Amino acid sequence: MVNLDHSFSIKGLTLKNRIVMAPMCQYSVEKEDGKPNDWHFVHYVSRAVGGVGLILIEMTDVEPDGRITNNDLGLWTDEQIPAFKKIIDEVHRQGAKIGIQIAHAGRKAQDTEEPVGATNQPIEDGVSRRGVPRALTTEEVGAMVDKYKDAARRAVEAGVDTIEIHGAHGYLIHQFISPLVNTREDQYGQDLARFPVEIIKAVKSVMPDDMPLLMRLSAIEYVENGYDIQHSLEIAKKCQEAGVDVFHISSGGEGTPGTLKPGNYPGYQVPMARKYREMLNVPVIAVGKLESPELAEAVIANQDADLVAIGRGLLDDPYWGIHALKKIGKSVVPPKQYERGIR
DSSP, rough: OOOOOOOEETTEEEEEEEEOOOOOOOOOSSSOOOOOOOOHHHHHHHHHTTTTSSSEOOOOESSGGGGSSTTTOSSSSGGGGHHHHHHHHHHTTOOOOOEEEEEOGGGGGGSSSEEEEEESOOOOOOOTOOOOOEEOOOOHHHHHHHHHHHHHHHHHHHTTTEEEEEEEETSSSHHHEEEEETOOSHHHHHHHTHHHHHHHHHHHHOOOOSSOOOEEEEOOOOSSTOOHHHHHEEEHHHHHHTOOOOEEEOOOOSSSSSSOOOOSSSSTTHHHHHHHHHHOOOOEEESSSSHHHHHHHHHTTTTTTTTTESHHHHHHHHHHHHHHHHHHTTOOOOOOTTTTTOO
């Protein structure tokens, strides 16, 4: 039986346990330059000290206007690489692996004068700061693929162990795969998987062969007449064929929920992750209210998922990893400086 404290390996990446720190925006960039600062350094390194196997750096955008807010991280210029490398190097020194989530907010960008999207359909979620987006031209979509590629190349130069493409939560890639949003008449509307597939291939072209590629997807939409899990699985299959090695399964984020509402209970997205794992025969990360150590252990032991991503639990407790393993009766190896307090 596989447990939470067991290692996990895929390609050239080996994690010491099955605990992933979910990417969570900190909205803490101070100079609008997209560079991580001292807050980000402490934030991520402390979770490495706290026992996480894999840290995923928060949504990091491929161009300035692709950020949710101007206080978000970016990788649109080589000048940003050293600040990321400083964090990545120290996380490695503390015994954890680290990846980065690259993305573009699309029509969900709040601070840009002109948000862009798959179409000019605005998001209806009650956030007044978001205006009517401008639909990207076919040529601009192609150029956007190159921006993802460039961001991935910078991430590799900064020393990451893996890269995650953000295709969920109503951001740009999600806008292209959603039938409700993507009503384009060009090739990117005729094939809803074309945009993510092109991004995956471009990103893979600048990644080492032994570095796994992760992708976060919303398994279902909650807006009225939103897509179901069968649609997302069809998209995911094409993404898998293009080079995705692990799927990170979430849901929703595309607008105000209709009749179908997201669950508000522990583990509500786990069945979706299990479905991906079974249908695609691919490793998956489960996420969503999994901060109970017993539940996280059960998800792994029951083979619902290969890894569990912890979000708010790690905001509440930087040492959640050590504490969780200790609580479920597993042996822990704390930093030697803390051995007197953690036994």
